[in-house]
Each structure stands twice: as structure tokens, then as C-alpha cells.
Amino acid sequence: MSLIVCRDLVKTYRLGEMDVHALLGVSLTIDTGEFVAVMGASGSGKSTLMNILGCLDVPTAGTYTLEGTDVSTLGENRLAEIRNSKIGFVFQNFNLISRTTALENVQLPLFYRGIPAHEQKALALRALERVGLADRQRHHPAQLSGGQQQRVAIARALVTDPSIILADEPTGNLDSQASREIMETLTQLNREGITIILVTHEADIAGYARRVITMKDGVILSDRDAGGVAVARVVPQEVRA
Amino acid sequence: MNFLLMTVVVAFRVLSRHRMRSALTMLGIIIGVGAVIAMVSIGEGAKAAVQAQIASFGTNVITILPGSMTLGGVRTGHGGAVTLTIADMEELKKIPGVAYVGWSRRDAMQVVHENKNWLTTINAVSPDYLVIRAWTALNGEFFTQAEMDTAAKVALLGSTILKNLFEPGEDPMGATIRIKNMPFKVVGTLEAKGYDTRGNDQDDVVFIPFTTAERKIMGTKFLGSIAAGYLSAESPEQMAPVIDEVQRVLRQRHKLRPDQDDDFTVRNQIDIAKVQEGTSESMKLMLLAVASISLLVGGIGIMNILLVSVTERTREIGIRMAVGAKRRHILLQFLVEAVVLSAMGGLIGVGLGVAGAQAASNIAGWPTIISADILLIAFGFSALVGIFFGLYPANKASQLNPIEALRYE
Numbered sequence: 242m243s244l245i246v247c248r249d250l251v252k253t254y255r256l257g258e259m260d261v262h263a264l265l266g267v268s269l270t271i272d273t274g275e276f277v278a279v280m281g282a283s284g285s286g287k288s289t290l291m292n293i294l295g296c297l298d299v300p301t302a303g304t305y306t307l308e309g310t311d312v313s314t315l316g317e318n319r320l321a322e323i324r325n326s327k328i329g330f331v332f333q334n335f336n337l338i339s340r341t342t343a344l345e346n347v348q349l350p351l352f353y354r355g356i357p358a359h360e361q362k363a364l365a366l367r368a369l370e371r372v373g374l375a376d377r378q379r380h381h382p383a384q385l386s387g388g389q390q391q392r393v394a395i396a397r398a399l400v401t402d403p404s405i406i407l408a409d410e411p412t413g414n415l416d417s418q419a420s421r422e423i424m425e426t427l428t429q430l431n432r433e434g435i436t437i438i439l440v441t442h443e444a445d446i447a448g449y450a451r452r453v454i455t456m457k458d459g460v461i462l463s464d465r466d467a468g469g470v471a472v473a474r475v476v477p478q479e480v481r482a
Numbered sequence: 483m484n485f486l487l488m489t490v491v492v493a494f495r496v497l498s499r500h501r502m503r504s505a506l507t508m509l510g511i512i513i514g515v516g517a518v519i520a521m522v523s524i525g526e527g528a529k530a531a532v533q534a535q536i537a538s539f540g541t542n543v544i545t546i547l548p549g550s551m552t553l554g555g556v557r558t559g560h561g562g563a564v565t566l567t568i569a570d571m572e573e574l575k576k577i578p579g580v581a582y583v584g585w586s587r588r589d590a591m592q593v594v595h596e597n598k599n600w601l602t603t604i605n606a607v608s609p610d611y612l613v614i615r616a617w618t619a620l621n622g623e624f625f626t627q628a629e630m631d632t633a634a635k636v637a638l639l640g641s642t643i644l645k646n647l648f649e650p651g652e653d654p655m656g657a658t659i660r661i662k663n664m665p666f667k668v669v670g671t672l673e674a675k676g677y678d679t680r681g682n683d684q685d686d687v688v689f690i691p692f693t694t695a696e697r698k699i700m701g702t703k704f705l706g707s708i709a710a711g712y713l714s715a716e717s718p719e720q721m722a723p724v725i726d727e728v729q730r731v732l733r734q735r736h737k738l739r740p741d742q743d744d745d746f747t748v749r750n751q752i753d754i755a756k757v758q759e760g761t762s763e764s765m766k767l768m769l770l771a772v773a774s775i776s777l778l779v780g781g782i783g784i785m786n787i788l789l790v791s792v793t794e795r796t797r798e799i800g801i802r803m804a805v806g807a808k809r810r811h812i813l814l815q816f817l818v819e820a821v822v823l824s825a826m827g828g829l830i831g832v833g834l835g836v837a838g839a840q841a842a843s844n845i846a847g848w849p850t851i852i853s854a855d856i857l858l859i860a861f862g863f864s865a866l867v868g869i870f871f872g873l874y875p876a877n878k879a880s881q882l883n884p885i886e887a888l889r890y891e
């Protein structure tokens with residue numbers, strides 16, 4: 242059974258009188274343990290796709306099945322539970338809560354599980370150890386470098402032991418040295434069995450992935466493995482009448 | 483509930499990050515609750531003191547004054563006319579439900595004991611007057627009927643007289659005092675009553691038999707005219723029927739035609755108590771208004787600061803939603819922050835109010851009564867204010883779109 246199965250995902254935003262089609266029929270299958278990079282020009286719908294895959298948003302049309310569950314029919318509370326248990330997000334701008342320690346930031350998803358505080362702390366500390374930041378647990382985001390902040394964000398994504406980590410341009414705000422460290426951390430996690438889907442503009446970052454999906458104007462342009470062999474036949478759909 | 487507790491802890495941490503802001507936000511509630519508690523405590527203390535004073539007047543007492551007078555109004559007509567006599571009072575004794583009947587006349591006079599003298603009130607009374615007005619003999623006894631009949635030169639002393647005419651520790655019993663140069667034997671001293679509702683020292687008084695005053699000290703227009711009559715009813719329920727009967731009997735005795743006004747005035751403590759109650763009712767309404775306004779202002783302050791906080795923390799809300807917070811978690815978080823603010827304000831207000839009431843009694847000497855009820859009510863209300871005014875901002879926070887919230891700069 243595949244981890245992610247999407248069929249004809251459409252996402253339309255309404256901006257005043259105008260409809261903006263962010264996704265125009267995206268079909269996609271991702272298996273457990275894959276490391277996928279999503280590339281494409283700005284505005285091609287990468288973030289929109291990630292938000293839907295991460296259950297932060299729901300498609301206007303089409304179906305999304307995650308681990309056998311049809312997510313597109315679920316209510317907000319169930320989606321929140323799925324985000325909490327199956328998905329870890331890593332964002333371009335880190336999105337840590339300021340004036341809150343690294344440890345507390347990593348604890349945050351566990352807080353919403355209602356488990357005892359000491360268990361939260363123990364698990365969060367383990368996650369920080371996995372990204373090599375156990376010694377920075379008391380630091381606030383402002384006291385950490387960009388690369389360190391992003392590793393705290395990765396620890397927060399890992400702490401719930403999710404099925405997928407979704408990273409939307411995780412190196413977009415980092416220098417090349419920090420970028421390499423982040424990619425090595427993600428690669429290591431993927432080796433440990435976590436599925437990773439990553440959005441990037443940069444070819445060398447995409448190079449860490451074993452499969453590259455390229456998007457354009459809300460559709461998938463190509464879908465190839467690291468060797469350049471097509472993974473799936475891409476049939477761009479013309480939705481516009 | 484584990485989650486709620488953790489949310490409270492988080493709320494305290496968030497609020498302590500903006501100490502000054504939190505303190506200023508709480509100020510409205512602090513002042514409102516503090517002022518109300520201080521005022522209620524002082525008000526209750528004053529009320530209790532007034533009630534004690536009313537009780538010191540005697541129980542179920544009906545006062546009859548010559549001339550007509552409206553309660554709280556002006557004395558009208560009958561200037562100087564003698565309209566109330568001992569014979570009237572003796573007749574009133576026959577009314578069913580009347581326990582005691584007494585009468586009095588008073589005048590200010592100089593009293594001398596050895597080398598000391600003191601200007602005081604000489605109150606000439608019938609023996610039962612002292613019973614009706616709830617006087618208690620500390621030493622000796624009230625006047626006897628024999629002393630009354632013989633117009634004996636005997637006196638009972640209030641505690642203020644003792645202080646001013648006798649040395650500390652000196653035994654006044656059997657001593658001779660002089661009123662209008664006439665010797666009186668002290669036959670008793672009275673327990674102190676304190677001040678009356680008008681602030682007069684009730685213990686600054688010398689009692690002498692009514693007959694003695696009438697014949698030897700004060701003189702009179704004609705024998706048997708009195709300045710005030712007093713009745714006590716057997717029970718509070720008897721007050722109204724007794725008053726009606728008093729009016730009927732006196733009108734008949736004074737031969738008043740139906741179109742003529744009373745030439746006497748009947749009053750009872752219940753009227754006085756009603757006036758007191760009226761003022762404390764309007765005081766309560768004013769307090770309620772002050773409390774409502776300050777809690778309203780405090781609540782709006784909390785709502786305002788929470789709306790600012792929701793805007794400032796938009797991205798945090800998005801992050802929380804992204805990692806699995808449900809809308810109700812976000813709602814609860816902000817609601818708890820509002821309640822923590824208002825309840826802490828309420829708690830500090832309670833503390834300040836109690837301290838204020840204590841200060842009023844310690845420094846100004848006002849009697850105060852701090853009741854646990856009012857503290858709980860004030861605290862409860864401040865917590866409710868938090869819920870009420872926190873609901874709007876908390877709901878606003880919980881309805882944010884997570885994607886837009888995450889992108890918020």
C-alpha cells in the first residue's frame with residue numbers, strides 16, 4: 242500500500258472576482274521511505290501541494306489518500322490529529338515560537354497530545370539529540386544560528402515519530418554550509434525510514450533526493466528518479482476550458 | 483484535567499513576559515474589586531454600628547411627642563401648647579399589647595460634685611422609662627415608685643458623668659451631687675451605651691425622678707405635662723395595632739374632630755430603621771454601579787490587550803495549528819490567559835480591598851466588617867469578566883486560517 246495517493250487534485254483560490262488556480266489536476270503516488278524533491282518556478286503550486294499533503298489545507302476537487310485513509314472527507318479536528326501524529330513540517334522561515342526555549346519548541350506537538358510533561362521533555366530531548374542540539378535545549382531561537390534553528394524545527398517535526406516530513410524550502414534562508422548540514426540531517430532521517438518530501442529551487446539541494454517532481458502552473462511537468470528515469474507517466478491535464 | 487493545567491502554566495509564562503502590560507491590564511479589575519470590597523466592608527461595618535445603636539434605643543419602642551410632626555419634616559403648629567400629659571400615658575397603659583409605659587422631660591443643667599462641675603442633660607423620667615429605653619444598672623437600682631411618689635432627691639449617673647465628676651476608682655454610690663444647688667444622692671450608675679444614631683453621647687446624662695424635677699428643679703406649666711412619652715410593645719407584631727390604638731385613644735382624649743390633625747406625633751424605631759435601610763439601599767445601588775463600571779472598563783482593557791496579543795502572535799497560532807492544535811485548544815489558551823489576567827486582578831483587588839478596609843478601621847477608626855461572601859463574589863465576578871471579555875479575542879484566534887497565520891509577518 243502506498244503512503245500517499247493523490248488523484249486529480251485541484252485547488253482554486255478566489256481573489257475577488259478572479260479565480261486563481263493553484264493546482265490544476267495533480268495525481269501523485271509516494272511510497273513509504275521515499276525522498277522526493279518538488280521543484281518548479283515560483284507560483285507553480287508547490288506550497289499549495291505541500292499544504293494539502295500536510296492536511297493544513299483541503300483540495301477544491303480530487304482525492305487524497307494518506308495511509309489508506311481518504312483525507313479529503315475528514316473534518317478539521319481529525320485533520321489536526323493527523324497533522325499531530327503523522328506529519329512533521331519544516332518551513333523556510335523555521336517558524337519557531339520566539340522567547341521560548343528550543344526544548345519547549347520541540348515539545349509543542351506533544352503538548353497537544355496531552356501526555357505528561359516529564360514524558361514530553363524526555364521525548365523532546367531525544368529529538369534534539371538526533372539533530373545534534375541537546376546542548377542547546379535552553380536556548381531561545383534568537384540565540385541560535387539559522388542552521389541551528391532549522392535543526393530545532395526538524396527535531397520538532399520528528400518528535401512525534403511521524404510518517405512524513407514535509408519541508409518547504411528548508412534551506413531557502415540558509416547559507417551553503419548550513420544548507421548542507423540540514424540536507425545531511427534529512428538524508429540521515431530518510432535512511433532511518435522517514436518519508437521526506439522537500440520543496441526547493443536549487444538543483445544541488447534536489448540532488449539529495451532520490452526522486453524529483455517538477456511543477457509548472459499547477460500541474461506536474463515531470464517526475465523522474467535520481468537517474469533521470471521517469472517514475473510515472475505524467476499526463477498534464479488541460480482543465481481550463 | 484492535565485491539558486487545562488498545562489495551559490494555565492503556559493498562560494502564566496506568556497503573561498509574565500509582558501509584566502508591565504499585564505499589570506496595567508489588570509489595573510481596572512484591581513481598582514474595581516478593591517474599591518468595592520473596601521466600600522462594602524466599611525458600609526457593612528457602619529450598618530452594624532447603626533443597628534447596634536438602634537438596639538440601644540430599646541426594642542419595640544413607640545415614641546409619642548406633643549405637637550404634630552411629619553417624619554423627617556417640620557414641626558407644625560401647637561407652639562408651646564401642652565398636649566401630652568401623664569394622665570394620657572396612664573390611659574395608654576390599658577391598651578392590649580403594651581408592655582411598659584414611661585415618660586420624660588429633659589433639660590441641660592450644671593451638675594456639681596465637690597470641686598468639679600459639668601454641664602450635662604438632666605433627664606427626668608418615670609421608672610419604666612429606663613426599662614423601655616434598655617438602660618441597665620451597673621450599681622444600685624432604678625427609681626422605686628416610693629421615690630417617685632415622694633419626689634425624692636436621688637440620681638442615677640451615666641458613665642460619662644462618672645468620668646467627669648469623680649476621681650478614677652472613686653465610689654459614687656451614696657455620694658451627693660448638686661443640681662441647681664439642690665443635693666441629690668447617687669443611688670445607681672448605668673452601663674455605657676455609646677453614641678446614638680445622631681452622634682450624641684447617650685451616657686452624658688443624669689437621671690432623676692420625673693416628679694422631683696417637676697416640683698423642685700424644672701418647674702412646669704401645669705402639673706403632669708410631659709415632653710415625651712414612651713411605650714414598648716410586647717412584640718414587633720404588636721407595634722402596628724398598638725400605634726393605631728394609641729392614636730385613637732389620644733384623639734378621643736384630646737377631643738379632636740375628624741377634620742382636625744393630630745396634636746401629637748407617634749413614631750417608632752421601624753420608621754427610623756427604614757430611613758437607614760433606604761440610605762443603605764441607595765448606597766448599595768451606587769456600589770453596584772461603581773463595581774459594574776470598573777469591571778466593564780477592566781474587561782474591555784483585557785479584551786483590548788488580548789486582541790493585540792492575538793495579532794502579535796498570529797504566526798505562533800499558525801505554528802500551533804500546524805503541529806496539531808485544534809481550534810478549541812487555541813480558544814482555550816486565550817480564554818485561560820484572559821481569565822488568569824482577570825482572576826489575578828481580582829485576587830490583588832481583594833487583597834487591596836481588605837487592606838484598605840483594615841486601614842480605614844485602624845487609622846480612621848471606622849467600624850468595618852469584611853465578609854468572606856463578598857470576597858468570593860468579587861473574585862468570582864472578576865473571573866467571569868475574564869471569560870466574557872476573553873471569548874471574543876479567543877474565538878478570533880481560534881478561527882484563524884493556519885496557512886495565512888503561518889505566513890503572517
Ligand SMILES: Nc1ncnc2c1ncn2[C@@H]1O[C@H](COP(=O)(O)OP(=O)(O)O)[C@@H](O)[C@H]1O
Pocket residue numbers: 254255256261262263281282283284285286287288289290
Ligand atoms: N491564499 C491564497 N489566495 C490566493 N491565491 C493564492 C493563495 N495561496 C497561493 N495562491 C496562488 O496560488 C499559486 C500557487 O502558489 P504557491 O503554491 O504558493 O506557489 P509556490 O509555492 O510554487 O511558489 C500562486 O499563483 C499564488 O499566487
Ligand SMILES: [Mg+2]
Pocket residue numbers: 287288289409
Ligand atoms: Mg512556496
